[in-house]
Every structure is written in C-alpha cells, then in structure tokens.
Amino acid sequence: MMPLSTVRPGQRVRIVEIRGGRGLIGRLADMGFYPGVEIQVISNRPGPLILNRGGVKLGIGYGMAHRVLVSPVL
Amino acid sequence: MKRVKIALAGNPNSGKTTVFNNLTGGRQHVGNWPGVTVEKKEGTYIHKPYEITVVDLPGIYSLTAYSLDERIARDFLLGEKPDAVVVVIDASNLERNLYLVTQLLELGAKVILDLNMMDMVRNKGVEIDTEKLSLILGIPVIETVAHKGEGMEDLEEAIVEAWGERGDSFKIDYDQDIEGEIETLQKAMTFPGYPSRWVAVKLLEGDAEILKRVMDKKAESLILESQARLERHLGYDLETALVERRYAFLSGLVRESTRKRLDLMERLDISDQIDRILVNRFLGIPIFLGMMWLVFQLVFSLGGPFADGIDAFMGWLGEGVSSGIKAVGGPQWLSSLLSDGIIGGVGSVLVFLPNIMLLFLAIAILEASGYMARAAFVMDRFMHALGLHGKSFIPMLIGFGCNIPGIMATRTLESEKDRILTILVNPLMSCSARLPIYILFAGAFFSRNQGLMIFSLYLLGIILAVIVARIFKGIFFSGEVAPLIMELPPYRLPTVKGVLIHMWERSSLFLRKAGTIIFLGVVLIWFLASLPLGVEYASQESLIGKMGSLFAPLLKPAGFGFWQAGVALFFGILAKEVVVGTLGTLYGVEEAGLTNVIQNQFAPLSAYAFMVMALIYIPCIAAIATIKKETGWKWTGLAVGYSLVLGWGLAVLIYQIGALFVS
Numbered sequence: 001m002m003p004l005s006t007v008r009p010g011q012r013v014r015i016v017e018i019r020g021g022r023g024l025i026g027r028l029a030d031m032g033f034y035p036g037v038e039i040q041v042i043s044n045r046p047g048p049l050i051l052n053r054g055g056v057k058l059g060i061g062y063g064m065a066h067r068v069l070v071s072p073v074l
Numbered sequence: 075m076k077r078v079k080i081a082l083a084g085n086p087n088s089g090k091t092t093v094f095n096n097l098t099g100g101r102q103h104v105g106n107w108p109g110v111t112v113e114k115k116e117g118t119y120i121h122k123p124y125e126i127t128v129v130d131l132p133g134i135y136s137l138t139a140y141s142l143d144e145r146i147a148r149d150f151l152l153g154e155k156p157d158a159v160v161v162v163i164d165a166s167n168l169e170r171n172l173y174l175v176t177q178l179l180e181l182g183a184k185v186i187l188d189l190n191m192m193d194m195v196r197n198k199g200v201e202i203d204t205e206k207l208s209l210i211l212g213i214p215v216i217e218t219v220a221h222k223g224e225g226m227e228d229l230e231e232a233i234v235e236a237w238g239e240r241g242d243s244f245k246i247d248y249d250q251d252i253e254g255e256i257e258t259l260q261k262a263m264t265f266p267g268y269p270s271r272w273v274a275v276k277l278l279e280g281d282a283e284i285l286k287r288v289m290d291k292k293a294e295s296l297i298l299e300s301q302a303r304l305e306r307h308l309g310y311d312l313e314t315a316l317v318e319r320r321y322a323f324l325s326g327l328v329r330e331s332t333r334k335r336l337d338l339m340e341r342l343d344i345s346d347q348i349d350r351i352l353v354n355r356f357l358g359i360p361i362f363l364g365m366m367w368l369v370f371q372l373v374f375s376l377g378g379p380f381a382d383g384i385d386a387f388m389g390w391l392g393e394g395v396s397s398g399i400k401a402v403g404g405p406q407w408l409s410s411l412l413s414d415g416i417i418g419g420v421g422s423v424l425v426f427l428p429n430i431m432l433l434f435l436a437i438a439i440l441e442a443s444g445y446m447a448r449a450a451f452v453m454d455r456f457m458h459a460l461g462l463h464g465k466s467f468i469p470m471l472i473g474f475g476c477n478i479p480g481i482m483a484t485r486t487l488e489s490e491k492d493r494i495l496t497i498l499v500n501p502l503m504s505c506s507a508r509l510p511i512y513i514l515f516a517g518a519f520f521s522r523n524q525g526l527m528i529f530s531l532y533l534l535g536i537i538l539a540v541i542v543a544r545i546f547k548g549i550f551f552s553g554e555v556a557p558l559i560m561e562l563p564p565y566r567l568p569t570v571k572g573v574l575i576h577m578w579e580r581s582s583l584f585l586r587k588a589g590t591i592i593f594l595g596v597v598l599i600w601f602l603a604s605l606p607l608g609v610e611y612a613s614q615e616s617l618i619g620k621m622g623s624l625f626a627p628l629l630k631p632a633g634f635g636f637w638q639a640g641v642a643l644f645f646g647i648l649a650k651e652v653v654v655g656t657l658g659t660l661y662g663v664e665e666a667g668l669t670n671v672i673q674n675q676f677a678p679l680s681a682y683a684f685m686v687m688a689l690i691y692i693p694c695i696a697a698i699a700t701i702k703k704e705t706g707w708k709w710t711g712l713a714v715g716y717s718l719v720l721g722w723g724l725a726v727l728i729y730q731i732g733a734l735f736v737s
Contacts, residue, residue, distance in 0.1 A: 009350075017314075018314065024557075025311065025314050025317060026136070026140075026279070026317065027138075027488075027559055028559065029136075029173075029317040029320075029321070030135035030138065031135055031170065031559065031561055032167070032169065032173065034314070034317050034318060035314060035318065036318070036321075042346050042349055042350065043349060043350055043353055043354075045353075045354070045355040046355070046455075047355075047455045048451060048454050048455075048464070048558050050349055050451070052346065053170075054167065054169075055166065055167055055564070056167050056170055056561065057345075057349070057561065057562040057563075058559065058560070058561055058562065059447070059454075059464075059558060059559070059560050059561075059562050060557070060559050061454070061464075061557040061558035061559070064558070064559065
C-alpha cells in the first residue's frame with residue numbers, strides 16, 4: 001500500500017482506503033472514487049493530480065492524494 | 075389546462091442544459107433561488123392537457139449538501155415537491171451518474187431517468203438494456219441524444235405519463251447491521267415532510283444540515299450511539315460503509331443491464347494525451363496565458379468595428395431626435411432630455427455591448443469545450459499561493475466580464491471561507507463596465523500605447539487582488555484552503571446553440587442594467603444638471619455642479635479636483651459605465667466629442683490616476699447588492715470600505731509620486 005501522491009503517471013492502482021475526515025470520503029464517492037475501484041494516474045506533477053476512472057477524470061489536490069491509500073494493479 | 079411542475083436534475087456536463095433548452099425553447103426566464111443569488115432557470119411548455127413548468131436545478135453530484143448548489147437542489151426537492159424529477163445522466167458513465175439517481179430515489183422523488191449521450195454509448199460498443207434498468211429501479215427510462223434532439227418526444231411523453239403512478243418506495247439494502255440502526259433511528263425521531271428512512275440514513279452519515287435540525291440532547295446521543303455501535307461492528311469507517319453499499323448495488327445494476335462493462339479501464343486515449351500537454355508542468359501556464367491573450371484579442375479586435383457602428387448610430391439617432399423635435403415645434407427641454415440625457419448617456423454605454431458579448435462568448439466556448447476546468451486546474455498552485463482555491467479562478471475570469479455573475483459563480487466553492495474571500499476580491503477584476511472608462515481616457519491621452527495602458531490596469535487589479543486576498547486571508551480566514559476536488563469534463567466540441575444561449579444569458583444581465591439602473595441614472599443626472607430652472611445646462615451653478623463641488627476638494631490630491639469628475643465618480647456607483655455616461659451627459663456630447671473635452675480637463679497623469687480610482691473605488695450598486703445577498707452586511711461593509719480607501723489612496727499616491735517625475 002502506498003499513498004496515491006507517490007504514484008507515477010500512467011500507472012494503474014486500486015483504491016484501498018481513504019483517510020479523510022468526514023466529508024472527503026463522501027465527496028470522492030459522489031464522483032465515483034471509492035475503495036475498491038481501479039484508477040489510472042494521468043498526471044502527477046508537483047501540485048494536483050489527474051485521475052481517470054473509466055473515462056471520468058478527476059483533479060485532486062496533492063495533500064488529499066496523500067490521504068488516499070492505493071495498491072498497484074498489474 | 076392543468077399546471078404541473080417538474081424539476082431537471084443531473085451531474086454537471088450531463089447535457090442537462092441542452093435538454094432544458096430543447097424542452098422549453100425560448101420560453102425561459104431566469105430568476106433567483108429564494109435567499110441566495112444563485113440563478114434559477116425556469117421554462118414552460120405545453121403538452122396536450124398540461125402546461126408544464128420546468129425548473130432547472132443546479133448541476134450536482136449528490137444530495138449531500140456540501141456546496142450551496144447541492145443545498146439548493148435538496149431544499150427545492152424537499153420543500154416544493156415537484157410533480158416529477160427528470161434526471162439527465164451521461165449514459166456513457168452509467169455507474170457514477172446513477173449514484174445521484176439512487177439518492178433522489180431514496181429521497182422519495184418521482185424520477186424519470188433520461189439516459190443522455192446515447193450516441194457516445196453506442197460508439198463505445200455498449201448496449202444498455204433500458205427495460206431492465208427501468209424494472210429494477212421502478213422508474214421510466216428514456217434514451218436521448220439531446221444535442222441532436224433525438225428522443226425528446228419520448229421524454230415529453232414519459233413526463234406526462236409519470237403523474238399519479240408511484241411505484242413502491244425505493245430501497246437500497248444496507249445490510250443487517252446498518253438496517254437495524256436505521257430502523258431504531260426511524261422510530262425514535264421524525265421530521266414532518268421528510269421521508270423517515272432518508273432522514274435516518276442521513277443522520278448516520280452525519281449530514282450537517284439534517285443534524286442541525288435535531289434539537290434535543292437525547293436524540294443527539296442516540297445518533298452518536300448508533301454511529302459508534304456500527305463502527306465497532308463494521309470495524310471501519312461508517313461513511314465508507316454506506317458508500318460501498320450504494321456502489322455495490324449500482325455495480326450490480328450496471329452489470330445486469332449492460333452488455334459490455336462500462337467501467338473497463340480505458341486505454342490512454344487521445345483526451346488523456348491532450349490533458350498531459352494542457353496541464354503539463356512546463357507548458358500548462360504558457361498555454362493558459364496564450365489562451366487568455368487570444369480571448370482578449372478576439373474581444374477587442376473583433377468588437378471594435380461593431381462598437382464604432384453602434385456609436386455612429388447613436389450619434390445619428392441623437393441628431394435625428396433633436397432635429398425632429400425642433401421640426402414639430404417641441405420644447406427645447408424635451409430635445410435636451412432625449413438627446414443629451416438619454417441617448418447620450420445610455421448610448422455611450424451600449425457602445426460596449428459588442429465587447430461584452432464577445433467576452434462572454436469566449437468564456438462560454440472555453441467552458442463548453444472543457445478547457446475551463448483545466449485552466450482552473452493549472453491555476454490551482456498559483457491560486458493557492460494567493461490563499462485562494464483553484465476553483466476561485468473561474469469566478470475571477472468571469473469577473474472580467476461582469477462582477478455579478480463572477481460573484482455568483484463562487485457558489486461552486488465548498489468552503490465558506492474560500493467563497494467569501496473570492497467574493498471580496500472579485501470587484502478588483504476589471505469588469506467590462508470599466509472598459510468604457512479605460513478606452514475613453516487611454517484613447518484620449520495615451521493613444522500610442524492605448525493597449526498597454528489598458529493592460530496595465532487589468533494587471534493592477536489582479537496584483538491588488540493578490541495582495542488584498544493575502545491580507546484578508548491572514549486577518550479573517552487563517553487556516554487551510556479547502557482541498558481541490560474537481561471533475562475534468564471530457565473535451566467536447568461546443569454546440570453553436572448552447573454557446574449562444576450561454577452568452578446571451580450573461581449579456582442580457584448587462585442589457586437589463588443598461589435599460590434600468592443606467593437609464594434611471596442618466597435621467598436623474600440630466601434633471602440635476604438642468605435644475606434649478608433657468609440655469610445653464612450642466613454648469614457649475616446647477617444642482618449637480620454644486621454636488622460635485624462638494625467632492626472636488628477630496629479629489630484634488632489625486633489630480634482631478636473638478637466637479638465633473640466628482641459627479642461622474644459619485645454616479646458611477648450606480649454602475650461603472652455611468653462614469654462615461656455622466657461625463658457624456660454633463661458635457662452634452664457623446665463619445666467622439668468627449669475625447670476633446672476631457673483632453674482639456676485632464677493631463678495624462680491625472681487621467682491615469684482617475685482610471686485607477688475608477689477601477690478600485692467602490693463596487694457598483696448591483697455588485698454591492700449581490701455581495702450582500704451572498705455574504706451578509708458585515709462582509710459587504712468590508713468590501714465597500716476597503717475598496718474606497720484603497721482606490722482613493724492609490725490614486726493620490728500615483729498622482730503625487732508621478733508629479734515628481736512629470737511636470
């Protein structure tokens with residue numbers, strides 16, 4: 001398991017856990033990002049990340065990406 | 075005819091607005107939601123025995139009430155109980171979009187599901203079994219391709235068939251443990267007008283709005299107990315558990331009703347490649363600046379000829395009216411009121427309509443194509459440095475067109491702190507109403523570097539916004555900026571109709587202002603300039619001249635201590651365009667002649683100080699009213715106060731320091 005913030009662009013990962021306060025989990029879930037889903041990191045530069053889940057693209061802040069734990073998918 | 079009311083709901087970028095436009099055509103009207111200035115769009119259409127009013131709810135992802143938009147949608151659905159709710163979803167992202175549908179169903183709404191963008195679904199080689207979907211959810215399901223108008227008749231038909239029938243109330247099974255607690259809470263407390271199961275689920279979720287309504291301590295401890303018990307049983311976070319149960323239902327539903335898995339991982343497609351370039355660490359900001367440069371080029375170079383046309387027309391109209399009145403032997407005052415007052419004043423403002431429309435056109439294209447969200451993303455780091463949020467960028471950009479929609483656009487910001495801060499500095503964005511002032515003065519005094527001078531004022535506004543935001547952040551809003559979560563919509567070719575409607579909605583705000591506030595303003599000024607009777611029009615002895623003379627000494631240190639400037643700035647509070655209109659009325663000329671007049675009154679330095687003052691000194695009445703509605707009196711007072719002090723101070727500073735070098 002690793003924080004999403006450390007994932008390289010192009011890599012696929014599965015969300016394992018979201019360590020957010022109340023609200024963060026719900027906000028991400030509203031957009032279709034919750035534990036169990038497979039996502040791809042499109043861009044990870046210093047600053048926010050772009051994620052892709054089945055065509056839905058999400059921009060999230062770096063700090064938040066640090067609180068999302070993921071495991072690699074082959 | 076029977077009247078019914080339906081609501082239109084859906085995720086942002088699901089094509090909801092297109093469906094709304096298709097249903098209601100031109101019979102739309104824009105108002106405000108009660109208590110807030112978020113735009114409320116309503117339209118009507120006739121279908122056999124019904125007159126159907128369609129209320130367009132804000133684009134939302136869920137009903138959790140994190141943002142103002144979500145709260146508005148929820149309050150409307152609970153409070154007004156529309157006869158039906160049409161949920162427009164992007165069928166190419168079925169699972170995520172259905173999340174909102176299940177929330178609406180849990181709320182007890184009568185839902186009609188519109189599977190929009192079916193063309194994209196077919197292109198992806200996916201088949202959706204709408205009958206099965208309809209059966210499982212217990213609601214009518216219609217396929218449409220809204221931007222081509224496909225399926226709209228079916229949708230209209232489904233809407234009128236929806237009254238009366240109401241299936242069993244929809245339930246998601248949250249598993250034994252959670253269901254048990256739901257039942258306990260359901261028995262323990264009720265809220266009149268709210269479905270009790272929904273309230274119980276929201277209470278478990280810790281929904282702040284619903285929790286606020288739980289007054290007594292006993293109920294409160296009951297909720298906390300339930301939550302604690304569940305987290306112990308589940309062994310992990312309750313919020314996650316609820317989310318997982320909902321998505322477990324949804325992924326089952328999608329699996330049952332589609333032929334090819336929708337959420338298969340996409341290969342790195344073209345859109346991903348474009349994203350890599352547009353938000354690239356090195357290229358992102360240069361591309362963004364290039365885009366902005368292009369927008370302003372478009373606005374000013376294309377707008378110019380149109381503006382000249384309107385200007386010529388107004389001149390011709392004024393002449394015609396005044397000679398017409400003379401020909402029929404009408405009184406001199408009437409001719410003066412019409413040509414000096416109304417045509418001169420309103421005309422000098424209308425001249426800028428083409429520029430304003432072009433700017434809003436450009437913004438509409440950027441929004442519809444999907445670039446705007448990327449721009450907010452690219453600007454996130456920069457905005458963070460200012461203590462603002464990446465999403466604050468869009469309200470700022472719209473502020474260049476008009477601060478009022480700019481201020482209203484802050485509603486997408488989730489954190490109240492970020493929202494208020496963004497609102498406070500929004501008036502520093504040079505709205506298009508200030509452009510007439512810049513064009514007039516820069517044209518008269520800096521004709522060789524007119525563009526550069528105007529650009530410097532835009533830049534000054536931005537720099538001041540940065541400084542002011544930092545200061546206010548430190549004083550009033552210490553703490554973290556809310557983290558960025560935003561969807562980056564797929565790139566799409568904007569449709570002509572959609573873009574034009576969007577442009578028109580915003581420009582018509584400006585036109586309405588020209589027709590009301592500005593019109594009244596110039597008439598009032600004309601009267602004040604003509605009274606007391608017998609005085610020479612707009613002379614220093616007129617009422618307005620005396621008023622202006624009161625302000626003049628205050629403005630002297632800034633280099634424009636004559637009464638006309640005082641009057642113009644005073645009435646500019648009505649609307650910034652009125653500054654030019656007032657000068658036009660006072661000098662009895664419209665724009666072309668005005669240049670000569672002000673060249674005699676101002677010097678380049680004082681002209682620049684005047685432009686700076688006009689940029690900053692106070693938000694216009696309409697903006698003040700909007701700030702008040704969005705934030706309350708305290709922040710409005712601050713917005714007015716700081717801008718007045720800053721504007722005057724800076725104008726004086728520029729004039730005094732500049733005077734050391736010039737002269």
